Amino acid sequence: MSQELIRLTNLVMEFDGERVLDSINLYINDKEFLTLLGPSGCGKTTTLRVIGGFLTPTSGDVLFDGKRINDVPAYKRKINTVFQRYALFPHLDVYDNIAFGLRIAKLDEKEIDERVTEMLEIVSLKGFENRKVTSLSGGQQQRVAIARALVNRPKVLLLDEPLGALDLRLRKDMQNELKRIQQAMGITFIYVTHDQEEALTMSDTIVVMDKGKIQQIGKPEDIYNEPKNAFVADFIGESNILDGVMLEDCKVRFFGRTFACVDKGFEKNEPVDVVIRPEDIDIVEADAGHLCGTVTSVTFKGVHYDTIVDFKGFKWLIQTTDYCPEGSYIGIRLNPEDIHIMRKSEYSGMFGDYSSYSAEYDEIADAEGSEDEA
Amino acid sequence: MRRTNRIFTILVFIFLYIPMIVLAVASFNKGKDIAVFQGFTLNQYKELFRDDNLLRLLGNSVIIAVLSMTIATVLGTVAAVGIHSMRGKLRSAVMGLTNIPMTNPDIVTGVSLALLFAFVGVLLRINAVLGFWTLLIAHITFSLPYVILNVMPKLAQMDPNLTEAALDLGCTPVQAFFKVVLHEIMPGIVSGALMAFTMSLDDFVISYFVTGSGFVTLPVEIYSYTKKPIQPKVYAMFTLMFVAILLLMVTMNLLQARDNSRRKKLRKREAYR
Numbered sequence: 001m002s003q004e005l006i007r008l009t010n011l012v013m014e015f016d017g018e019r020v021l022d023s024i025n026l027y028i029n030d031k032e033f034l035t036l037l038g039p040s041g042c043g044k045t046t047t048l049r050v051i052g053g054f055l056t057p058t059s060g061d062v063l064f065d066g067k068r069i070n071d072v073p074a075y076k077r078k079i080n081t082v083f084q085r086y087a088l089f090p091h092l093d094v095y096d097n098i099a100f101g102l103r104i105a106k107l108d109e110k111e112i113d114e115r116v117t118e119m120l121e122i123v124s125l126k127g128f129e130n131r132k133v134t135s136l137s138g139g140q141q142q143r144v145a146i147a148r149a150l151v152n153r154p155k156v157l158l159l160d161e162p163l164g165a166l167d168l169r170l171r172k173d174m175q176n177e178l179k180r181i182q183q184a185m186g187i188t189f190i191y192v193t194h195d196q197e198e199a200l201t202m203s204d205t206i207v208v209m210d211k212g213k214i215q216q217i218g219k220p221e222d223i224y225n226e227p228k229n230a231f232v233a234d235f236i237g238e239s240n241i242l243d244g245v246m247l248e249d250c251k252v253r254f255f256g257r258t259f260a261c262v263d264k265g266f267e268k269n270e271p272v273d274v275v276i277r278p279e280d281i282d283i284v285e286a287d288a289g290h291l292c293g294t295v296t297s298v299t300f301k302g303v304h305y306d307t308i309v310d311f312k313g314f315k316w317l318i319q320t321t322d323y324c325p326e327g328s329y330i331g332i333r334l335n336p337e338d339i340h341i342m343r344k345s346e347y348s349g350m351f352g353d354y355s356s357y358s359a360e361y362d363e364i365a366d367a368e369g370s371e372d373e374a
Numbered sequence: 375m376r377r378t379n380r381i382f383t384i385l386v387f388i389f390l391y392i393p394m395i396v397l398a399v400a401s402f403n404k405g406k407d408i409a410v411f412q413g414f415t416l417n418q419y420k421e422l423f424r425d426d427n428l429l430r431l432l433g434n435s436v437i438i439a440v441l442s443m444t445i446a447t448v449l450g451t452v453a454a455v456g457i458h459s460m461r462g463k464l465r466s467a468v469m470g471l472t473n474i475p476m477t478n479p480d481i482v483t484g485v486s487l488a489l490l491f492a493f494v495g496v497l498l499r500i501n502a503v504l505g506f507w508t509l510l511i512a513h514i515t516f517s518l519p520y521v522i523l524n525v526m527p528k529l530a531q532m533d534p535n536l537t538e539a540a541l542d543l544g545c546t547p548v549q550a551f552f553k554v555v556l557h558e559i560m561p562g563i564v565s566g567a568l569m570a571f572t573m574s575l576d577d578f579v580i581s582y583f584v585t586g587s588g589f590v591t592l593p594v595e596i597y598s599y600t601k602k603p604i605q606p607k608v609y610a611m612f613t614l615m616f617v618a619i620l621l622l623m624v625t626m627n628l629l630q631a632r633d634n635s636r637r638k639k640l641r642k643r644e645a646y647r
Contacts, residue, residue, distance in 0.1 A: 090558070
């Protein structure tokens with residue numbers, strides 16, 4: 001990664017006295033693919049709109065290339081946006097939509113033609129020049145929107161849940177496509193999504209947000225493997241989160257047993273949250289296990305089984321390719337690197353319990369997540 | 375049930391359109407007697423086009439209609455954009471205020487405008503203040519709410535991101551309006567303009583109070599005819615006016631239908647994805 005391009009310092013945004021963004025501090029490097037990830041209403045879209053120039057922050061600064069741009073209107077920023085519902089101009093055809101920004105900039109038609117044609121090729125829409133945008137499919141409209149923004153050669157491209165309206169297959173294709181375009185053109189992407197998988201797949205850096213605050217900033221691997229608090233652990237992937245006590249460096253006690261782990265730097269006997277990822281748990285014979293419990297439900301998920309196991313009243317989710325029938329008594333083993341320790345936070349105790357788990361869990365979560373953000 | 379519905383609909387249509395049909399038939403009638411059709415003739419139309427006075431009055435009406443339509447449409451569109459950018463409560467309050475003049479009885483509007491003009495005339499020491507300009511101002515005043523009422527829903531239906539997209543691509547707010555927003559709300563502007571035009575063309579009550587002897591529109595003049603026996607050439611003129619308004623209305627509906635189907639298509643796409 002190279003030099004810093006955008007910096008947000010102590011950014012606060014209030015609507016009618018309600019604090020939507022709370023002291024956001026963030027820097028974004030040139031040519032970076034950065035994702036703002038969080039549930040509906042976490043402030044990710046607001047952050048994006050502040051960077052785009054559609055909102056003026058209540059306090060704090062937006063710096064671009066070291067210069068303060070709080071009061072620079074959107075049309076003077078070297079930033080372009082791909083909107084959630086594309087916002088293509090219905091009265092213009094594909095070509096004129098893409099050429100729109102260049103015509104405003106008063107480039108000569110020859111250069112416009114070259115750049116639009118080049119863009120159409122990049123987004124694989126050659127031959128669609130004269131089609132009405134209303135006659136295009138969702139995926140095609142999406143690509144027109146991307147082309148319309150990129151043709152202006154912005155330094156930064158903002159994308160507000162651009163794949164939200166597409167079906168799963170198309171979304172996967174577009175994820176790869178976007179990543180390819182970003183690398184080919186060397187443009188900074190700031191991407192907003194509530195889809196953690198999308199964020200993990202595409203990003204160089206992920207910023208996890210909730211309630212208007214940044215919860216964690218890091219590379220996808222770090223965010224997944226070393227979540228900072230229960231919110232992040234739960235939002236990124238599935239997690240079993242337990243109460244524990246850190247006895248000393250690399251020694252944690254939970255469920256009445258002491259386990260070896262790899263985390264250090266906690267106080268002696270500090271209460272902590274313990275995260276165990278469902279896919280890290282090895283199922284063994286009952287007598288060989290660190291812990292033993294009864295399987296209460298099994299759901300086939302294709303690649304693996306979602307197995308819910310009751311350990312003394314606390315239900316864990318285990319993802320395994322070994323089928324354990326409901327009612328069977330099994331043991332599990334935990335290796336030191338399977339255990340991740342987090343400091344207690346305001347989110348402790350709110351997540352990571354699978355007592356109310358059901359097969360519809362995912363669908364409900366998806367339905368909530370796809371709702372529009374304020 | 376379905377059959378009774380159909381019969382009922384036909385009855386309503388007959389009830390609505392029979393006066394116009396009678397008028398049209400009368401305009402082609404050779405004889406003087408309305409009750410008996412004595413043969414087809416275009417004489418009354420010929421006579422109409424030879425009557426300079428009637429044509430001049432029609433011209434007056436059209437001039438006022440076109441001018442008031444144009445000005446009301448521009449003002450109304452600008453006003454609608456302004457109202458649309460207001461916040462919730464203020465917006466509905468202002469919308470309420472613009473709607474009231476529409477429900478106000480014409481005679482009240484007419485008399486109050488006449489009083490206002492007389493007052494201003496005294497203030498400015500103009501003797502015969504009532505005439506072309508007062509008529510024009512009055513027509514703009516009463517057609518303005520119709521334009522606003524037609525443009526507002528189009529603004530509400532518009533994806534708010536469209537304006538932002540235009541700004542994002544380098545448009546100043548004014549450019550964004552002319553290059554994007556205007557296209558989106560055009561159907562509303564057109565139907566508002568057509569409405570303003572027809573309202574102006576057939577207004578009698580308000581015009582009667584706010585115009586002087588110097589500039590008279592067709593409806594005002596024709597009202598004085600009803601006291602005398604009507605000349606058959608007036609039937610011819612009414613028939614022509616009816617046909618003209620009918621064409622306007624059909625155009626308006628076609629425009630609306632086209633806009634709706636476009637919107638539906640877009641919606642269908644969205645549902646499909």
